[in-house]
Amino acid sequence: TQLQSQAAQPAAMSMNRFMHHRNRYRREKPDFAQLARDNPSFAAACQLDDRGRVVVNFKLPHQLAALTRALLERDFQLRVELPLDRLIPTLPLRLNYLHWLEDILGVDCSAPRPPAALFAASTSALAAAASTRFWWSAATPAGATEVDKRNAAYAEENVARNGLQDRVRVALAPADAGPLEFPLSLAEPQEQFDFCMCNPPFFADAAEAQGLLNTRSDSRHPPMSASTAASVESFSSGGEVMFVSRIAQESSRHRDRCRVFTSMLGRKPSLKPLKRLLERLGVASYGTYEFCQGRVMRWGIGWTFQSGVSFPMSEFKRRKLQSRPPLTMQLPQRPAGEAGQPSPDYSLDSVFAWCKRVLKRRLRIDCWDQLNKQGAAGRRLRLSAKEVTWTRQRHRRRHPAAGADKGDAANRSQESELSESDSIRGQGVSRLSDDVIGGQGDKDCDVAKGQKDNKGHDSADGQ
16 A cells, blocks of 8 residues: 555545644645655655655555654654564654643643653653653653563663653563553652553454454454554553553552553553443543544543543544534423422422433333442433434424334323422423434433533543
């Protein structure tokens, strides 16, 4: 697959519009011809197509590495060597990660007090790139750990080549070392860190890496670039969920040593078990993020045990929510009372019962009561839908036969059923987000107007 920067295919670049807004590669697509004129090493590695244009074949590791080296030198003033039999970092993805951290920490890169950092699991390239952005001082060098001897050797050479020994400290971690506790053990006991970032081994085994054990669709485009990662970089027992779970468990024992803990993830399904673990560990707040670039999406998860930390929503999630307005059900303005009796007010119980009836009869969605989170207000439902019944509501009301909405007629009178329960004062609108009932399968739904998770969890979590 040969690609030329000025004529990138729309399908291949469709995710670039969701890059972080400060990511320079969102605004500045690499000009391969100019890069070849400025960098002889890149010029020797790339090739010309039949029209004489400079192109890069991302399936060839030496061309991919040459492009990464050239961009690191031009944009970050870093001169590095990259082994062709190890993971070649993609800069737009790493930069998205760093910008997310900037947003979480509220970092001003020109501030006199730069952040102190920990890097776990093959992140020396992240540490080097981050050091040119954050400019942390010699008093607080970043700790970057590698689990592979070859990676560690290259990392130390690259750090020395660029004179970053006072900012990046590389250490070879034993195979059985704790991913967080090992780098912490290298620092002084009283040393505090602002953030931890990690690029873990994504997969448990080769079958999982090839998509044989997940739901990867046959219609998805194949990866554009070659995978040069060694097995030590790609595989670990239990995959990324187990690896990041170890970091989370260790972080609960060192909650005062680091302000924010984060990790990149390669698979979206990994988010759910990790969020459950973070809730059990009693974190103050956590958040997730989507890293979008080219055809590739990766996910980030971050958490903290300290107050005053918020996790921003990604551009991808923000646009997704804007494009899918929530399903809205209007409560009756005046609930009917018994003959000769004043109309009762609404209560949380009556609204909750009304929502269940509408969901079950009109939308044919099964509902079960759920225990609420400890300390959280409101009521909670688990929903299960076997078909899409919540779209085109106006059309279904006008054409009940065509829409197969058999319960509409019966539900026209159910508004009066609110009088069966106690009620809260005033009128209201029950809004059920598309993130809650926008797809088939089981979903959690907090049914309470204006309730907020007391843990401060981000709105992207589907609560």
